[in-house]
Amino acid sequence: MIKEEIQPIMSDQILLRFLGAGLIDVGGDDAKLAKLRETASDLAAALKKAPSKTSSYALIAFDPASPEEDPVIAEVCDALQKRWPTYINTFSATPMMVLRALLLDALVQAASDEKVGVAFVTSARNALPFIEAGNEQKIWVEAVLEIERRVDARAETEWATPDSIDAPELKYSAPPAVEVSSQALTIDTESLTATLQAAAGPNGAGPNKNRFWPHGDPQNWAIDFGRLAANAIAEAIDAASEDVQSAPIDISGPLRALSAAVATHVGDTLRLVSAATAGLQRRTNLIWWKETLYSPSARVSYRALPVSTVGALMALDLHQQVPTFSPVSVAAFLSETVLSLASVDPAKKQSIRELVCEAVESAELSPLRAVARQLVPQLSGRGPILGLLAEQQGKFTIDDAHFHARVGVPADAVLTIPEWAAWIFRELQAARATQEAVKAKKPGSKA
Known part of the structure; x- marks a missing residue:
């Protein structure tokens, strides 16, 4: 069963298929057909509210020998009577074929919810091979295969492992450049001149004089000059630097924003990888189960x-x-x-x-x-x-x-x-x- 190629069947075609096959008869009255369609829509709405009834609906609809006293039959009769109060006068007995056609129409409509579709298709796969459907067989096959194809397409998507993963771009806006203001470095040249003159010889004007003349003791003079000149220049630079020191720069805010953006990006990427590889992991686990x-x-x-x-x-x-x-x-x-x-x-x-x-x-x-x-x-x-x-x-x-x-x-x-x-x-x-x-x-x- 359910092996042949089929053309798509729409839910609003179900009753027409039964009419065309001579399985139900409304005497060519379009008004009666409209009432049947309205009833099927009512049943589909009820099924969507109570999807746990899907298997019961399907198992009654499949079987030409379904018991008339089943609660599902009573439910369909009540729905039909609300739309067509005089239907009893049209049929000599309980119109089981009509009721079952209404159930199939309702099932196909409600299967727009793919979870209802799963229940419908699995019930069909189990029960239909053991039920003599007669002239209805082709209608059932077409309906089941259409819904099964849709449900299976979603399943294959959930189990698939893509060839590549498109990771999202890092969403981070860099803060504006930090502006650092500072004063120009100014050295006290008069003071530096005085100390360098003192470093040149005993007659210098600075407080710390060189003890030697270059022509008298050039070796010791050079030692004193180097020491005194270096100290003088360093003190002048230090004094000038104290006036231009800037306040500390706080970059903790931008760093926190960058950290949060990176964490979000990594988390989103890992979720994508996990979702993309879920099908592969599932298959791997099943192979392990089968082997053990x-x-x-x-x-x-x-x-x-x-x-x-x-x-x-x-x-x-x-x-x-x-x-x-x-x-x-x-x-x-x-x-x-x-x-x-x-x-x-x-x-x-x-x-x-x-x-x-x-x-x-x-x-x-x-x-x-x-x-x-x-x-x-x-x-x-x-x-x-x-x-x-x-x-x-x-x-x-x-x-x-x-x-x-x-x-x-x-x-x-x-x-x-x-x-x-x-x-x-x-x-x-x-x-x-x-x-x-x-x-x-x-x-x-x-x-």
Whole structure:
């Protein structure tokens, strides 16, 4: 299923597709078609407010044999009656095909929220292969593939590692140049002249005279002259410098601004690098997980676990390592990881009822049941298999008919262990996506 190439299908075309295929009939009355479209929009708005219903909507919409007493059917009937009070007079019985077409239209509209799209697509991937959709098959395939393509494109973007990273420019405005004012250096030439004359000989005018004449004792004269002249010049310069000393310059402000700008720039760059390499790091971690075959939740090697439960536990562990938006290839990666266990027979199949029964009763899968209780709301009608794991305690006693009514798949449908692992993984991803969609609508919360 879901392998052929398709043309994009718009949400406002869904009902027309059902009409064109002869699956629903409004007698050529455009007014009735308008009422159906209005009802579908109402249901889409309700679904966006309560995205946790996505799987229930989808599992009813997929199945031509959906039970008429399911709460979703009652919900659609109520919505239709508000827009078309006399619809009951138009149909001889509950118009299940019309109601299911309305659900599909609503699902496609609500899938503009990609988290709702995740839940819709994963439900389709699990259930549709086991449901005889008949003439509806092509419509379902087109709708599912369009939404899956959009969701997968976002996932691939989040997992991608770019070839290069464009770091932001350093945002820093240099302060204006510091102006330093000083006075001109002025030397007292009269005083310097007097001291130099004193250094020239005993008759000098300065206070410290040379003791010798150059013609009498030139060697000692030169010693005294050098000493006295140097002192005289140094004292003159020192005295002049004291008058031109400037106040200290405070550059702490510009340095603090530069430091803050550099810190912000480095922080932004590191965040860019971290975001750009997140996909690569995620893939690296998954390869490590696959090679070690170690369960983070059970804290034991998968080789030490019963083969009947290892697939579901692997699904849980993978779910907890990847984000909500993950490429379709991640489910294939999970299947290959399960098959790497020598104990798993790739050809052996079990009924889905047996697999659910083991998941409910297995001690090793208590972490999975705990997560299911956190993610899946209590449902009175059809819903994901995780709903059964969340509500069932101890012995699994649901009969085949009730099982089919609850999950939309025949109890005797068979799966291999890798297929069962992929099923549980998709349901976990769908449940988390719709829970995040609810939180994103609350003020102050993030998606």
